[in-house]
Amino acid sequence: MLAAKYKVGEKVKVLKAYPLGHIRTPYYIRGCVGEIERVCGAFANPEELAQMRSGLPPLPLYRVRFRQKDVWPDYSGNGADVVEVEIFEHWLDRV
């Protein structure tokens, strides 16, 4: 198991990549900047599991908090509204 690279509160950017396969990083959040809400632990890589491979070693999984206004520039609700998404470490980059 790999040690988690990012800490709670740290700013991260989701990779803006479009590989084929079973990807658990939703399209709408790719390229967005958010902050680590919590480190969830390490889990088998779903992209590998979908190919009938082991998905090991487990990868750190995070919950990342994004301001809705950063995700949708025309968002009309409260500026403090957020969306929180689970993202595996290999989809994140330091800002």
Next chain:
Amino acid sequence: MWWKSRFSSIGWIAYESLRVKDQGKYQPLSYFQLMEVTLRELLVEKGIITNEQVDAEVEEMRDRTPERGARVVAHAWVDPAFKKILLLDGTKACQELGLEIPALKLVVVENTPEVHNAIVCTLCSCYPRVLLGIPPDWYKSRNYRSRMVREPRSVLEEFGLKIPDHVTIRVHDSTADMRYLVLPMRPPGTEGWTEERLATLVNRDSMIGVALPK
């Protein structure tokens, strides 16, 4: 496409059975029903599983209803120490109540006068089945899944829930190994109620975050 493939016998039989209009009282199996029967019988025949195991699993599935989630919520309302553990480690807290959440981790998010939480799975239909049972159809709909992250306030209003502008909305997209449960606020005027009575207020939708306890 399966219905065009005459080489796939199951697909062909299903096609035939869908085509026949006058089916009488006894309906032939649908494509997916037939697939389920075929797969199950093969697994039993090969000794990989037994019929008893299948029955037990179906029984277990039927036992999973939102009443389980309601029990957890009501317990958290009356027991502050339990609530603290529940918010820190939902899986562990549920174990204390004898509810096992296999493999996945439960994240419980608390509604407060300042924050309202709601759950969605934009990629498929991830749902805390152990605590809430089978997800409602709207939870799996493209409409809910795509709009809940984009315009949560409008979606909640369509559910009849108007969140005041000053309250922050946190939408949780259940994309990987976590499962989410909303801990709604305890309704005013319920001081001194027993846990059992409180649990009757906790409806399924309030634990998804699209309604308030009734």
